[in-house]
Every structure is written in C-alpha cells, then in structure tokens.
Amino acid sequence: MAADLVISGGCLVDPERVTQPVDVVVEDGRISTIVPAGEGPPARRTLDASAALVMSGFVDIQVHFRTPGGTDSEDIASGAAGAAMGGVTACVMMPNTTPAIDTPDMVREVLALATGAPCDVRTSAAITVGRAGERLTDFAALYDAGVRVFTDDGDCVADDALMEAALAATVGLPGSVVSQHAEDPQMVAGGVINEGLVARRLGVRGRPAAAEVSVVRRDIELARRTSGRYHVLHLSTADAMELVAQAKRDNVAVSAEVTPQHLVLTEDDVERLGTTGKMNPPLRLRSDVEALRRAIVDGTLDAVATDHAPHHASLKDTSLRDAAPGMTGVETMASVIWSELVATGAMSPARFIEVVSMAPARIAGIAEHGHLVEAGMPANLAVFDPTQRWTIHADGLQSRSRNTPWAGRELTGKVRHTVLAGRPVVSGGELCG
Incomplete structure (x- = not known):
C-alpha cells in the first residue's frame, strides 16, 4: 500500500545532528519512518528534497x-x-x-x-x-x-x-x-x-x-x-x-x-x-x-x-x-x-x-511544532535549499502590504517545500491549491 507522502533525498538537520540523505515517510499526518535515500516506499505524493535540508517547520x-x-x-x-x-x-x-x-x-x-x-x-x-x-x-x-x-x-x-x-x-x-x-x-x-x-x-x-x-x-x-x-x-x-x-x-x-x-x-x-x-x-x-x-x-x-x-x-x-x-x-x-x-x-x-x-x-507552548524530525512526530516540516540564491521583490511576496526592508536584497537559501500536518502546502516554491 502506498504511503501518503515521501520527502526524498534530503539531509535531516536538528540541534542534535545533520544526517546523510534520507527519505522521510509520512502517514496520517505523522512521520512514520525514516530510511536511507532511495529506500522509501511507493507514495501517493513525493517531494524532492535532494541537495536540500529537511527541518522541523x-x-x-x-x-x-x-x-x-x-x-x-x-x-x-x-x-x-x-x-x-x-x-x-x-x-x-x-x-x-x-x-x-x-x-x-x-x-x-x-x-x-x-x-x-x-x-x-x-x-x-x-x-x-x-x-x-x-x-x-x-x-x-x-x-x-x-x-x-x-x-x-x-x-x-x-x-x-x-x-x-x-x-x-x-x-x-x-x-x-x-x-x-x-x-x-x-x-x-x-x-x-x-x-x-x-x-x-x-x-x-x-x-x-x-x-x-x-x-x-x-x-x-x-x-x-x-x-x-x-x-x-x-x-x-x-x-x-x-x-x-x-x-x-x-x-x-x-x-x-x-x-x-x-x-x-x-x-x-x-x-x-x-x-x-x-x-x-x-x-x-x-x-x-x-x-x-x-x-x-x-x-x-x-x-x-x-x-x-x-x-x-x-x-x-x-x-x-x-x-x-x-x-x-x-x-x-x-x-x-x-x-x-x-x-x-x-x-x-x-x-x-x-x-x-x-x-x-x-x-x-506550541506542542505540535518544533520537534526533532523523527518517527512518531507530527509532520510539520520545512524543506530548505541552502544554496539557492534569490532576490526579494516586494510585489512577489504574499503579503497584502509592501513594506519589506529587504526589497532588492539577494539572499542565499530558500524554502522549497512546506508540509503542515502531513499535507504539502508549498511545493517547489509554489503554494499548493
């Protein structure tokens, strides 16, 4: 039976470790298991995390x-x-x-x-x-x-x-x-x-x-x-x-x-x-x-x-x-x-x-967030590309307002995917419908 979601090929980062590339398997809103990259099961949805970091949201x-x-x-x-x-x-x-x-x-x-x-x-x-x-x-x-x-x-x-x-x-x-x-x-x-x-x-x-x-x-x-x-x-x-x-x-x-x-x-x-x-x-x-x-x-x-x-x-x-x-x-x-x-x-x-x-x-006091990325934890996750360079444009942000102090600044590092309670809400840098 296919898993709900597999986040494939990213390195886990938390205060205790940085891992080699892994596949993070998500079922019913929680991390069910973490296996070496490429060993994850078939899934209804896969998010590519290669060359990226998988972190607690x-x-x-x-x-x-x-x-x-x-x-x-x-x-x-x-x-x-x-x-x-x-x-x-x-x-x-x-x-x-x-x-x-x-x-x-x-x-x-x-x-x-x-x-x-x-x-x-x-x-x-x-x-x-x-x-x-x-x-x-x-x-x-x-x-x-x-x-x-x-x-x-x-x-x-x-x-x-x-x-x-x-x-x-x-x-x-x-x-x-x-x-x-x-x-x-x-x-x-x-x-x-x-x-x-x-x-x-x-x-x-x-x-x-x-x-x-x-x-x-x-x-x-x-x-x-x-x-x-x-x-x-x-x-x-x-x-x-x-x-x-x-x-x-x-x-x-x-x-x-x-x-x-x-x-x-x-x-x-x-x-x-x-x-x-x-x-x-x-x-x-x-x-x-x-x-x-x-x-x-x-x-x-x-x-x-x-x-x-x-x-x-x-x-x-x-x-x-x-x-x-x-x-x-x-x-x-x-x-x-x-x-x-x-x-x-x-x-x-x-x-x-x-x-x-x-x-x-x-x-x-937000108990469901800020956890180690490990089996059993809620799947509230950010997949972050540490080398992607991008320039901030105020009109390209989601806010209804434009008062960002960072307009025109080039930054290193950008979110690729965001997963909330096991559900992708951002995929490939785009909001999910």
Missing part, C-alpha cells in the same frame, strides 16, 4: 495579521500564505487589533477564521482589557480558550502592580507566558526612531535605548519576585540583552527574542529605507546589532521572531513622524537569518533550527 511567535480591524493591510489568508512560503508551519498573532483580542469569544472568532489556513495560526491575548493598561483580562478563561501568550504588544504594561499580577497569574497556568513590548511609554512619547545622530539629522524626536533597559530591568525583578514566566518581545539593545543574560544566570524564568531586522539593520538604514525603516522598538546602533548577533548565536537570546507588521501604503506614504511603525518579515525570516548568519559561518545549521523553530515553539 519554522515557528514565528510574533506576527500581525491585522484581524480584526486592519485587513486592508493584511488578513489571516494572506499572512498565513506568506508564512507557509517562508517555511513557517506555526505562528502566533498579536492582539493589538481593533477591537483587541481580549476575550475568549474574540479568541474563538479569530481562530475560526484561520481554519484551513496553510499555517497553524494561533493567537495571543491582551494582558489588560482593551490593551488600556488599567485592569487585567481574565487569564484563566483565555487560557481555557487556548491562549498561552499574554501581551499588550505595541503598548508596554507600565503599571508595576498590574505587571506583577500578570506574571503571578502565569504560575498557575502551565506553559503560559507574559510577553512584553519593553519600552517605557513616558520615555518614548513622541519618539520616532532611535535617539541619536540620525534622529537629530532628520529633525525627529528619538526613542532612547534606556527606555527598553528600564522596563526589562523592572520586569525581570517582578519575574524574580513572582516566579512567573517573562518573555521580552523584539529585544533591540545590548544593555537589555545583558540584563537578560544575568537573569538567566540567576535562574529567573526569562526568555527573549530578536527580529531579523534588529540583527541586520541599524538606524543608518532609516535614511535609505524611509518610512519602511520605522519600527518600534527602533533600529539601533551597529554596536547593538553586533552584540545581538553574538547573543543569538551563543544562546543568550532564545529565538528569532519577525514582528511581521504589514501596513497599507496609505499608512507608510507619509512623513517619517506620522508613518505607522513596522516591517513585514514572516515570508523572508528564514532566508535572511540563513544568509546573514549561517551562510557566513557565524551560526551552525543546528543552532539555526533551534532559534527559528524549537525555541519559539517552547516559549509559546
């Missing part, structure tokens, strides 16, 4: 699919399509929507819209009602609805008592985590880009690095006091990274992510990119980029997440001061990280799959 734990309230910029269909094209088999949407995702009914409504998407779309929920920073949402009810990540993303929870209560709530909710946009709102009020030479040259107010450091320091102390789980969203400064490193040495339950853009771009790129280069937290200094690159390689930082933030052209085609902050990135994440860090020899393939798949899945 990538996991992006910070995306904005603008549902509800912002679907002119993105919706779940377009966002999930881009995720699948980028090898992302699971992602977590942020709740800074209109209205905010802050009730179990809102969670169920959004997840229903994601049914049948080519990516396993999860959602976080707001820490405070309406993301207003005044009173906590019902963590227990949201948890029962499937939420594991609580965040007011885009708005920092500035009130000490509220943040302490939120962290304390995670202690009784296994696998839950409070994720913080760590910029003190008073310190960044009116700020546009990183506080420094470029902001002064462009005549706009800056967002100081100290605003991030201040919040991360406070939140680590609250996590220490409560034993709650704390995650830093899109960490951007070397000084905040050092605080995270010390907290880990002290066995505080803290993790942190970094975006591809904060690993590559600096405040100087804002002048080249214009409003596309505006994001919160802002692009920082070259010294920050270098420190964050070392930290994601050596394990001080845990994960890469994109903060995929699509915006309709009308929200970017304005002044730097008035433009909406954010960049797209879910479709290009793996290729940017591979090009910048793995292809250059700075990061091993094993570490790559840890930071783009396994660690994000652990942080967000």
Whole structure:
C-alpha cells in the first residue's frame, strides 16, 4: 500500500545532528519512518528534497495579521500564505487589533477564521482589557480558550502592580507566558526612531535605548519576585540583552527574542529605507546589532521572531513622524537569518533550527511544532535549499502590504517545500491549491 507522502533525498538537520540523505515517510499526518535515500516506499505524493535540508517547520511567535480591524493591510489568508512560503508551519498573532483580542469569544472568532489556513495560526491575548493598561483580562478563561501568550504588544504594561499580577497569574497556568513590548511609554512619547545622530539629522524626536533597559530591568525583578514566566518581545539593545543574560544566570524564568531586522539593520538604514525603516522598538546602533548577533548565536537570546507588521501604503506614504511603525518579515525570516548568519559561518545549521523553530515553539507552548524530525512526530516540516540564491521583490511576496526592508536584497537559501500536518502546502516554491 502506498504511503501518503515521501520527502526524498534530503539531509535531516536538528540541534542534535545533520544526517546523510534520507527519505522521510509520512502517514496520517505523522512521520512514520525514516530510511536511507532511495529506500522509501511507493507514495501517493513525493517531494524532492535532494541537495536540500529537511527541518522541523519554522515557528514565528510574533506576527500581525491585522484581524480584526486592519485587513486592508493584511488578513489571516494572506499572512498565513506568506508564512507557509517562508517555511513557517506555526505562528502566533498579536492582539493589538481593533477591537483587541481580549476575550475568549474574540479568541474563538479569530481562530475560526484561520481554519484551513496553510499555517497553524494561533493567537495571543491582551494582558489588560482593551490593551488600556488599567485592569487585567481574565487569564484563566483565555487560557481555557487556548491562549498561552499574554501581551499588550505595541503598548508596554507600565503599571508595576498590574505587571506583577500578570506574571503571578502565569504560575498557575502551565506553559503560559507574559510577553512584553519593553519600552517605557513616558520615555518614548513622541519618539520616532532611535535617539541619536540620525534622529537629530532628520529633525525627529528619538526613542532612547534606556527606555527598553528600564522596563526589562523592572520586569525581570517582578519575574524574580513572582516566579512567573517573562518573555521580552523584539529585544533591540545590548544593555537589555545583558540584563537578560544575568537573569538567566540567576535562574529567573526569562526568555527573549530578536527580529531579523534588529540583527541586520541599524538606524543608518532609516535614511535609505524611509518610512519602511520605522519600527518600534527602533533600529539601533551597529554596536547593538553586533552584540545581538553574538547573543543569538551563543544562546543568550532564545529565538528569532519577525514582528511581521504589514501596513497599507496609505499608512507608510507619509512623513517619517506620522508613518505607522513596522516591517513585514514572516515570508523572508528564514532566508535572511540563513544568509546573514549561517551562510557566513557565524551560526551552525543546528543552532539555526533551534532559534527559528524549537525555541519559539517552547516559549509559546506550541506542542505540535518544533520537534526533532523523527518517527512518531507530527509532520510539520520545512524543506530548505541552502544554496539557492534569490532576490526579494516586494510585489512577489504574499503579503497584502509592501513594506519589506529587504526589497532588492539577494539572499542565499530558500524554502522549497512546506508540509503542515502531513499535507504539502508549498511545493517547489509554489503554494499548493
């Protein structure tokens, strides 16, 4: 009897090994067996993985699919399509929507819209009602609805008592985590880009690095006091990274992510990119980029997440001061990280799959993704060609928006196939019907 799917001739890569070429056999949505290349059984469908790497599907734990309230910029269909094209088999949407995702009914409504998407779309929920920073949402009810990540993303929870209560709530909710946009709102009020030479040259107010450091320091102390789980969203400064490193040495339950853009771009790129280069937290200094690159390689930082933030052209085609902050990135994440860090020899393939798949899945409590590629595991897989060179064109991406900072950049490494629950959703670099 024919197998459901055979992924033929690829090398397996995970944090424990890189194998010789094998055939991965998939039945009923799971990996049934792995055999030497060429020894796989007949199959109803075969995906060619020769000269490619077979990995656990990538996991992006910070995306904005603008549902509800912002679907002119993105919706779940377009966002999930881009995720699948980028090898992302699971992602977590942020709740800074209109209205905010802050009730179990809102969670169920959004997840229903994601049914049948080519990516396993999860959602976080707001820490405070309406993301207003005044009173906590019902963590227990949201948890029962499937939420594991609580965040007011885009708005920092500035009130000490509220943040302490939120962290304390995670202690009784296994696998839950409070994720913080760590910029003190008073310190960044009116700020546009990183506080420094470029902001002064462009005549706009800056967002100081100290605003991030201040919040991360406070939140680590609250996590220490409560034993709650704390995650830093899109960490951007070397000084905040050092605080995270010390907290880990002290066995505080803290993790942190970094975006591809904060690993590559600096405040100087804002002048080249214009409003596309505006994001919160802002692009920082070259010294920050270098420190964050070392930290994601050596394990001080845990994960890469994109903060995929699509915006309709009308929200970017304005002044730097008035433009909406954010960049797209879910479709290009793996290729940017591979090009910048793995292809250059700075990061091993094993570490790559840890930071783009396994660690994000652990942080967000996504049990079906981020596994070793072995028999019995769910078949959520990415087949990645490490040598394919391609140039990013904004109008060639799946997003409904065009605010990618990578337009015109040639990258090395591209997703060839994506398999979700045993079903090919991308084959040969094309979305499956």
